[in-house]
Amino acid sequence: MNGKRFIAFVLIVILALGTIGATSSFLMNKIKLGLDLKGGFEILYTAKPIIAGGVITKQALNETANSLKKRVDPTGTMEPDISPEGKDRIRARIAGVANAEEVRANLVKPFYLNFKKGLNGEILMDGSDFVPNGAKVQYDNSQPIVSIKLKKASKMKEVTTAALNGTMAIYMDDQLLSNPSVHTVIDSDSAVINGFSSLAEVQSLVDKINLGALPLKLEEKYTQSVGASLGKQSLQDTVVAGLIALVIIIVGMIGFYRVPGFIASVTLITYTWMLLLVFYLLNATLTLPGIAAFVLGVGMAVDANIITYERIKEEMRSGKSILSSLRAGSKTSFKTIIDAHVTTLIAGAVLYFIGTGSIQGFALTLIFSILVSLVSNVFLSRLLLQLLVKSGVVNKPGYFGVKEEEISAL
Secondary structure (H helix, E strand, O other), rough: OOHHHHHHHHHHHHHHHHHHHHEEEEEEEOOEEEEHHHHHEEEEEEEOOOOOOOOOHHHHHHHHHHHHHHHHHOOOOOOOOEEEEOOEEEEEEOOOOOOOHHHHHHHHHOOOEEEOOOOOOEEEHHHHOHHHHOEEEEEEEOOEEEEEOOOOOHHHHHHHHHOOOOOEEEEEOOHHHHHHOOOOOOOOOOEEEEEOOOOOHHHHHHHHHHHHOOOEEEEEEEEEEHHHHHHHHHHHHHHHHHHHHHHHHHHHHHHHHHHHHHHHHHHHHHHHHHHHHHHHHOOOOOOOOHHHHHHHHHHHHHHHHHHHHHHHHHHHHHOOOHHHHHHHHHHHHHHHHHHHHHHHHHHHHHHHHOOOOHHHHHHHHHHHHHHHHHEEEEHHHHHHHHHHHHHHHOOOOOHHHOOHHHHHOO
């Protein structure tokens, strides 16, 4: 018996299971849940240019999506998933909101930004004259000011000439935001507004100007709402079903493959924990399609172990020693496992790049599952099995589920 290898095997198993037991609750609580598990709503918008005949660019879609995120943030919703899709769509997924109708109304509400000659005077320019997200916070002698960038310098000259020695009132949806004085004609594509008492006041005006300068107008194409109670019930049902399935798999693996089945159970538990860790580190959102991909990954992980152990059992039935069977069975099964994993990776990548929404979530989780499975259920599983076999502790075919009468003479 090689005591060092056996001790290494025991330490790896204890360290793995101990780490999993100590951190699993933390990971489960920190992973972001999608609206189908947490409750919320999803809206698909179709974008159109503000000016007739205008062109929808990728930059405009990105800027509009970022502006929508800023609209949601003041409601207290954390990290909304709002991103462009295709050439003219924006999808908003917002989970865990208590005031869904208010948030929806805030998203679709148009923000009309107008600069008027004095209070309630004629409109000199509007949000379409500004560069999207062109308002910034800057400092003048340590005092915060608003810097605004326009699309054309001639426009700024025109409006400052019209409002010279007066004021240029800034309105958002007929609500007065600011009424700065105009003391000189500005012949430039940028201007500043000063006279603020605090940085928060400056930042608020910057945000509102940028919201009013949305480069696109949006039409609601599709909407889906999931109640918080329904999402919570879906999560509970999924967790219970997953635990029951995992227990059945572990019992079946140990009952059929004995010692290798125990190792497979350890690596399956490790695989589950590692995938949760990947979701946490990448700040990814877990959804029901993602859980479906997770389950598919578990199936492939189990399959990887079964292929390896069946090859080892075949070698043992032919009369080879346990160590020789381990080497031969691992070698012949490796190519089959890698081929299956690579094929699934390619399929997942194709789904991710051509799919949208939940399809992308399914594909991404599937890709993560395959990569994690290669580490836990191929390399870690074989390492543990080699340590145990070479330690001499498992020295009978019965430990691998092979009966003596099944072994043919050489």
